[in-house]
Structures are given as structure tokens and as C-alpha cells.
Amino acid sequence: MTEKTPALRLEGIVKTFPGVRALDGVSFAVMPGEVHALMGENGAGKSTLMKVLGGIYQPDEGQILIEETPTKMTTPLEAKAKGVVFIHQELSLADELSVAENVYLGELPRRSFGRVDWNRLYADTAAILDRLKVGFTPKTLVGDLSIANKQMVEIARALTVEAKAVIFDEPTASLTDAEKDVLFEVIADLKARGAGIIYISHRMEEIFRITDRVSVLRDGQHTGTATTADTDEEAVTQMMIGRKLDLSRNAVHHELGDVALEVRKLSCGDLYTDVSFQVRRGEVAGFYGLVGAGRTEIAETLFGLRDPSSGEILLDGQKARIHSPNEAIARGISLVPEDRKGQGLVLGMNCRDNMTLPQVDDLKAGPFVAEGAEVSIFDQYRDRLDIRTPGWKQLVGNLSGGNQQKIVIGKWLSMHPSVLIVDEPTRGIDVGSKAEIHNLIRDLAAQGYAVIVISSEMPEVLHVADRIYAMFQGRITQEFTSDDVTEDNLVRAISGLADNGASQVA
Amino acid sequence: MQAGTPSTFLKRGAIWGFILFELIFFSVAGEILSLSEKAFMDLDNMLLLFKQSAPIGIIAMGMTIIMINGNIDLSVGATFALCAIVLLDSLTWPIFAGLGDWVIPVSWGLALLTGVALGAINGMIVWKTGVDAFIVTLGSMLGYRGLVFMYNGEQPTSHLNWTLVDFAEAQFLGLHTATWFLLAVTLVIWFVMTRTIHGRNAYAIGDNREAAVNAGIRVGPHMVINFMIIGFLAALSAVVFYSESGSVNPNDGELYELWIITAVVLGGTKLTGGAGSVISTFGGVLAIQLLRKGLGHIGADTSTVNLVIGLILIAVLYLDRQLNRKGAEELKT
Numbered sequence: 001m002t003e004k005t006p007a008l009r010l011e012g013i014v015k016t017f018p019g020v021r022a023l024d025g026v027s028f029a030v031m032p033g034e035v036h037a038l039m040g041e042n043g044a045g046k047s048t049l050m051k052v053l054g055g056i057y058q059p060d061e062g063q064i065l066i067e068e069t070p071t072k073m074t075t076p077l078e079a080k081a082k083g084v085v086f087i088h089q090e091l092s093l094a095d096e097l098s099v100a101e102n103v104y105l106g107e108l109p110r111r112s113f114g115r116v117d118w119n120r121l122y123a124d125t126a127a128i129l130d131r132l133k134v135g136f137t138p139k140t141l142v143g144d145l146s147i148a149n150k151q152m153v154e155i156a157r158a159l160t161v162e163a164k165a166v167i168f169d170e171p172t173a174s175l176t177d178a179e180k181d182v183l184f185e186v187i188a189d190l191k192a193r194g195a196g197i198i199y200i201s202h203r204m205e206e207i208f209r210i211t212d213r214v215s216v217l218r219d220g221q222h223t224g225t226a227t228t229a230d231t232d233e234e235a236v237t238q239m240m241i242g243r244k245l246d247l248s249r250n251a252v253h254h255e256l257g258d259v260a261l262e263v264r265k266l267s268c269g270d271l272y273t274d275v276s277f278q279v280r281r282g283e284v285a286g287f288y289g290l291v292g293a294g295r296t297e298i299a300e301t302l303f304g305l306r307d308p309s310s311g312e313i314l315l316d317g318q319k320a321r322i323h324s325p326n327e328a329i330a331r332g333i334s335l336v337p338e339d340r341k342g343q344g345l346v347l348g349m350n351c352r353d354n355m356t357l358p359q360v361d362d363l364k365a366g367p368f369v370a371e372g373a374e375v376s377i378f379d380q381y382r383d384r385l386d387i388r389t390p391g392w393k394q395l396v397g398n399l400s401g402g403n404q405q406k407i408v409i410g411k412w413l414s415m416h417p418s419v420l421i422v423d424e425p426t427r428g429i430d431v432g433s434k435a436e437i438h439n440l441i442r443d444l445a446a447q448g449y450a451v452i453v454i455s456s457e458m459p460e461v462l463h464v465a466d467r468i469y470a471m472f473q474g475r476i477t478q479e480f481t482s483d484d485v486t487e488d489n490l491v492r493a494i495s496g497l498a499d500n501g502a503s504q505v506a
Numbered sequence: 507m508q509a510g511t512p513s514t515f516l517k518r519g520a521i522w523g524f525i526l527f528e529l530i531f532f533s534v535a536g537e538i539l540s541l542s543e544k545a546f547m548d549l550d551n552m553l554l555l556f557k558q559s560a561p562i563g564i565i566a567m568g569m570t571i572i573m574i575n576g577n578i579d580l581s582v583g584a585t586f587a588l589c590a591i592v593l594l595d596s597l598t599w600p601i602f603a604g605l606g607d608w609v610i611p612v613s614w615g616l617a618l619l620t621g622v623a624l625g626a627i628n629g630m631i632v633w634k635t636g637v638d639a640f641i642v643t644l645g646s647m648l649g650y651r652g653l654v655f656m657y658n659g660e661q662p663t664s665h666l667n668w669t670l671v672d673f674a675e676a677q678f679l680g681l682h683t684a685t686w687f688l689l690a691v692t693l694v695i696w697f698v699m700t701r702t703i704h705g706r707n708a709y710a711i712g713d714n715r716e717a718a719v720n721a722g723i724r725v726g727p728h729m730v731i732n733f734m735i736i737g738f739l740a741a742l743s744a745v746v747f748y749s750e751s752g753s754v755n756p757n758d759g760e761l762y763e764l765w766i767i768t769a770v771v772l773g774g775t776k777l778t779g780g781a782g783s784v785i786s787t788f789g790g791v792l793a794i795q796l797l798r799k800g801l802g803h804i805g806a807d808t809s810t811v812n813l814v815i816g817l818i819l820i821a822v823l824y825l826d827r828q829l830n831r832k833g834a835e836e837l838k839t
Contacts (some may be wrong), residue, residue, distance in 0.1 A: 343714075345717055348780050
């Protein structure tokens with residue numbers, strides 16, 4: 001492999017933003033006919049690097065070489081014309097247009113007077129779709145396709161040029177296993193045609209299944225490249241986080257209190273079915289499963305954002321009907337949502353105002369807001385949660401992910417809830433702050449809160465939860481205690497492969 | 507925050523800088539062209555300017571809340587006209603004949619109540635149907651205007667009550683009645699937006715509606731209250747203006763919504779909600795009024811006023827966009 005010229009080579013790429021060195025001299029090369037995994041924690045610089053490659057950002061230093069020719073790319077279209085093609089994680093398709101129009105968006109074949117050459121458009125698109133072995137035609141409206149098929153359209157876009165390098169950014173996030181197999185075939189096909197492939201994914205099993213080499217980024221630096229066959233998960237993880245991952249269970253055991261929340265046979269349409277569980281005071285219940293397994297929807301139901309179609313919810317042994325977040329909050333249920341910025345925080349407001357948002361009604365002095373009381377609440381939780389901010393006047397949008405999450409948690413703690421639901425507590429938070437948030441959740445349980453943690457990260461549920469509910473396709477497939485859980489069983493339970501357990505699915 | 511300081515200052519201060527520029531420009535231009543023997547910054551002239559700002563200014567305060575909240579209200583002009591008719595017509599109703607001048611507070615009350623009711627209708631429709639406020643109030647703008655025409659056809663509705671006229675033309679500490687109303691409304695709404703829970707929630711909902719819902723804020727009722735406030739203010743504006751003029755044409759208040767939105771946007775309130783200031787809206791109202799007056803002062807055709815304001819509005823929004831850009835790394839769109 002070494003004697004060939006790399007399809008794409010990066011040399012000492014540096015990119016800084018005010019206050020951050022997002023990329024600090026990154027160099028690596030992708031050979032033609034190679035699948036090269038790029039891994040790294042969130043915030044390690046992967047997306048910045050991809051944007052540099054895609055012509056969205058210009059590097060401050062260093063250069064990009066395509067087949068050893070130094071190249072400057074200033075727009076995504078220019079990058080594509082030079083043979084660097086992206087398959088984005090977030091679909092960027094126009095739903096109201098046909099598949100063919102989307103595939104050639106911005107590059108529609110033309111005839112005289114600016115007319116579109118429809119015949120050529122449909123013929124060319126059909127040829128590409130043939131290669132992908134998909135079941136839809138060029139004239140299908142993209143809005144009518146499933147997510148997986150939309151992903152295929154995104155991939156079809158990449159095939160309109162003879163690509164020298166193709167970059168896949170978390171392509172399997174929304175695909176089923178069968179669809180993944182098709183995707184991997186497409187990748188193998190591209191590889192056989194001599195394209196260099198950069199494959200970004202968090203899923204270890206995919207990395208070890210399809211890639212030839214792995215490069216790892218950490219804090220904007222390239223920490224190493226290994227041949228996939230010669231390495232293992234542990235070594236890659238260590239490169240990613242710079243130390244061995246602490247997978248040890250939480251050993252602290254404390255007395256559990258009464259059942260704070262019980263759910264019996266709760267269903268909501270086809271989102272989830274016959275879900276029953278209970279959470280005691282002082283206990284952390286973990287909900288583990290794939291995206292779309294119904295975990296978030298259960299949380300939304302408990303918080304009054306959805307109405308269940310059947311089943312009941314009991315708080316402290318009393319039946320409760322919850323129809324709005326307002327009622328949920330009044331009954332002591334709090335939700336730290338999955339999408340912190342979109343659902344949890346008002347980014348344009350300062351720290352104090354965000355912290356007291358749910359209780360500002362109770363903090364009045366006559367018709368006015370009692371700002372003094374607000375500041376003292378903020379100070380109290382800033383100290384208790386160790387929130388690092390220059391002061392309460394700081395806009396929440398300027399804080400780091402970890403500190404933002406603490407603001408959301410502090411917001412709910414200041415309401416003295418009995419049940420705290422935390423959906424994906426550490427999404428988009430750096431490794432150091434992750435441990436802090438985990439400890440915080442353990443502390444809260446020790447203080448007598450009933451805590452529900454929803455997570456897609458296995459180490460997280462293993463580390464944090466006393467009891468784990470595994471979910472698959474809207475059902476709880478198995479329940480584990482921290483003593484009887486093993487990684488293997490957990491994986492089987494969330495893939496519908498559980499061979500024991502009360503309510504298993506076929 | 508460090509990087510934002512100069513641009514924040516510019517943004518907050520821009521409208522006042524613009525007003526200063528207008529004052530200087532029109533004074534100097536007026537001198538050079540010497541079309542009028544009176545100076546532009548003549549005291550009487552300025553007092554009149556405040557008074558003339560009042561009808562639009564009072565409603566603009568309500569529009570500021572609505573827009574910070576993430577909505578818009580296009581029906582204010584029609585509400586204004588309808589409330590004016592209620593005011594003037596009810597003064598002559600036979601059942602109030604025995605009241606003498608006590609009919610005035612009754613008619614005022616009826617007009618204000620009409621405004622609140624019309625606002626409540628807008629708000630309830632927006633809340634209960636979930637249709638965008640732009641569409642709902644576009645509909646009610648046409649509907650309310652239709653009611654105005656149904657009332658008296660193309661004919662003006664007139665009634666002069668001299669007690670009322672005396673009150674409206676009175677000057678206290680040199681300022682006209684209308685000016686006092688404008689100042690009072692500005693002050694009250696400023697307090698509401700900066701010091702009360704309602705104001706705090708308006709910013710939160712406008713900035714991130716989902717987060718506000720998740721914090722247990724009842725977004726629907728909150729919006730209805732805002733529409734009732736702007737309805738009340740549209741009525742108040744009508745009451746103040748028509749107490750003096752005593753005659754309302756069915757076309758009165760047309761295009762008010764656009765002038766008002768222009769003033770609010772000039773003052774820096776975001777169309778998408780979540781940010782804005784009542785004091786800056788006050789500046790926006792004065793800036794527009796100055797421009798209209800100033801162009802007249804230097805002898806420009808009144809029809810050029812619209813052209814100039816339109817250009818300035820676009821220039822201001824472009825400037826705002828430049829100041830708000832996060833830098834070169836912002837995505838090109």
C-alpha cells in the first residue's frame with residue numbers, strides 16, 4: 001500500500017476559532033482502495049476536519065493534497081468537482097423534489113436557454129440507482145421515502161462524479177441491519193473502484209468489520225493511526241480518551257427508599273407497548289436501547305408532553321394523570337431533555353434566568369420578579385453543582401456543554417422534584433465533564449431522588465444505574481440489576497435477541 | 507461576550523445615533539435650503555412631533571411584546587379604526603343621553619373593551635388552532651376592516667364632544683395629552699418586559715418555545731394575554747387620537763401595521779422573537795416620525811418619505827446582520 005500515491009493527504013492542518021484550537025496540526029493519508037476509519041470523542045475535531053475537507057472552512061495552516069497535488073477548496077461544490085465527496089450524517093435533501101433532482105441538485109444537466117435536460121437527468125440517475133440496488137425510481141418524491149432510502153439518495157449524490165475520496169459521516173445512525181449490509185456493499189464497491197474512503201463512526205463493531213486502518217483524533221490532535229487488523233477496541237478507546245476507560249460499576253450502595261414512581265402497562269400508540277417499571281427513592285433506573293426504541297417517548301409521557309393510550313402512572317402509590325409539563329412539574333417530575341440546546345435552555349438568556357425559568361412564577365415581589373431571590377438560588381446551585389461561569393449574567397449560549405447541562409439539572413433541583421428524568425445526560429459533553437455529570441447523578445440518588453437515566457451509551461448505564469431496563473422496539477425486553485448485568489446480555493436484550501426475561505419479543 | 511461588546515453597544519445605541527443624525531441633517535439642510543423661517547429643532551415643532559408619534563407609538567409598544575414573544579399582529583390598524591367608531595358612535599347613543607359628560611368614560615371604556623375583545627379573538631385563534639399568527643391576523647385584519655365598512659359604508663362616522671376635545675388638546679407641563687399617554691404606556695410596558703414574570707416569559711417563549719414549554723410555562727394563555735394587551739393599546743391609541751379629531755373614515759389606520767412593525771424592527775427587535783427592547787422601539791417610532799417631518803421641512807415631496815424609509819429599513823437590517831455575524835466561520839447560505 002505504501003508505494004501508491006495517497007488518494008487524499010492532509011498535512012499539518014491547523015484551524016483555530018476564538019479561544020479554541022480546534023485542529024492542531026493534523027496529518028494523515030487515505031490510500032486509494034482503502035477504508036480509513038476516523039474516530040474521536042465529540043469535540044475532538046472530527047467535524048471541523050470534515051468541514052475543512054469539504055471546503056466550508058479554510059485551514060489556517062497546512063495543506064490538502066489530492067493525489068499529491070496541493071489543492072484549495074473554497075466551496076462544497078468545488079470540493080466535489082475535485083473528487084472529494086461527502087455523505088452527510090444529517091440529511092440535506094429537498095423533500096418536495098424528485099430523487100433525480102436531489103441527486104443532481106445544483107448540477108442539473110442543461111440544454112439551451114437554461115432548460116433542464118430531463119431525459120439525461122433521469123437516465124443518469126437511474127444508472128446510479130442501479131448500482132445501489134434500491135427499490136425506488138428517479139421520479140419518486142424524496143419526501144415519500146424512508147429515512148434509510150433518503151440516506152441512499154444522499155449516497156447516490158456522491159456517485160455522480162468519479163470520486164477520489166468519499167467521506168461517510170456516521171452513515172449508519174438511522175439504518176437497520178439489512179440496510180447497513182447494503183451500505184457496506186456500496187462501500188465495498190467504491191473501494192473496488194479505487195476510491196479512498198474516510199469512515200466516521202462511533203460504532204466499534206462497524207469499524208472492525210469494514211475498515212482497513214483507524215486514525216484517532218483527540219483534542220484537535222492526531223493521536224495515532226493503526227491497522228485495524230492489528231488493534232482492538234480497548235486500544236482504540238485508549239487512544240480516543242487518553243486513558244483507560246473506567247468501566248467499573250458503581251460500588252456505592254445505599255439504602256433505597258419507597259417506590260416514588262410506578263408505571264403499569266403503559267402504552268402510547270405504536271411508540272411503546274405495555275411498559276411496566278418502578279423507581280425507588282435513592283435509585284438510578286437506567287433505560288438502555290437503540291434510538292427509536294421508545295425510551296424518550298416514555299420520558300415525554302411521564303412529563304406530560306404525550307398522552308398515553310392506555311396504562312397508568314402512580315406517584316408515591318397514587319394514580320396520577322399528567323397532561324402537561326406544568327402538571328408534571330407540580331407533581332414533582334422533572335425532565336432534563338435529550339436536546340439540551342433545543343429543548344432545555346433559552347440560549348439568549350443569562351444563567352440565572354434559565355435556572356429559575358420554571359419557578360419564576362413563585363418568585364414574585366408584588367407584580368415584579370424577585371431578582372434577589374433568583375440570584376441566591378443561582379448562587380446556591382452554582383456552588384452545589386460546581387458550575388463554572390464568570391457570573392449569572394453570562395449568556396447560557398456561551399457556556400460549555402457540561403456547564404450548560406449543569407444549569408439544566410440545577411434548574412430542576414431548585415424545584416425540589418421527587419423524580420428526575422435525565423435523557424442522554426452526557427450527549428455532546430467532553431470526557432472530563434462526563435465523569436462529573438455521572439458522579440452528580442450518583443450523588444443525587446444518594447440524596448434520595450428517584451432518578452431515571454436514558455442513555456445510548458453502554459458504559460454510561462453500566463456505570464450509573466442500579467437497575468437497567470433494556471428496550472427494543474417499544475418494549476422492555478429485560479430488566480437487570482447492577483449485579484446480574486453483563487455487556488453481552490445487555491447487547492442481546494436491546495437487539496431483540498434476549499433468550500430469557502419476562503416479556504421477550506420474537 | 508468579550509467579542510460582542512462593541513457590537514452590542516452599536517446595536518443598542520444605533521437608533522439614538524440615527525435620531526441624532528436626523529436632527530443634525532434636517533437642521534443643517536433646512537438652514538441651507540432656507541425653505542422655512544423656523545428652525546427644525548424649534549421647541550413647538552418637537553412637542554408636536556411627540557404628539558404626532560403617539561398613535562403609532564402607543565401601538566408599537568404592544569407590537570414589541572408580540573414580536574419578542576415570536577408572533578406578529580397585522581390587525582392593529584383595523585382594530586384601531588373599529589375602536590374609533592365604537593368610541594365616537596357610542597357618544598351619541600340614546601341610552602347614554604342622560605349621562606351628560608359622564609358618557610365620556612363610558613365610551614372610552616366601551617372602545618377599550620372592544621380592543622381587548624378583538625385582541626382576545628386573535629389570541630384564542632392562534633392558541634387553539636395553532637395557525638401561524640401572521641396568517642390569523644392577516645385574516646382578522648381583513649375581517650375587522652370589513653366590520654368597519656359594514657358599520658357605516660363609505661361614510662365617515664363623526665361626533666365632536668367639546669369637553670373631550672379640550673381634554674385631548676390640553677397641555678400639561680408643556681406636553682400634549684397624547685404625548686403623556688405615549689410616555690405612560692412606554693413606561694408601563696418597559697416595566698412589564700424588564701421586571702415582571704410575564705415579560706420574562708415572553709422573552710423565553712420567543713427565544714426557545716420548546717424549552718419554555720418544558721419549563722412548565724403555559725405558552726397558549728401567555729400569547730392570548732399579549733394579544734389582549736396589543737388590542738387594548740390599539741384601542742387606547744384610537745381613543746386618544748379621535749377624542750381630538752372627532753371623525754373617523756373607514757380607511758383610517760390602514761397600513762398602520764406596517765409603520766408599526768417598521769418602527770419596532772428599526773428599534774432592533776428580532777422578527778424571529780426572543781430579543782428586543784421597548785425603549786429602542788420608542789426610538790424607532792421617533793426616528794420614523796422625524797424622518798417624515800424632516801423631509802417635509804426640507805421641502806421633499808411627502809411621497810418620497812416612503813421610499814426613504816423603505817431604503818433605511820433594509821439598510822438597518824443589513825447592518826444588524828453584519829454586526830450579528832459570528833465571524834467568518836458562519837455557514838454560507
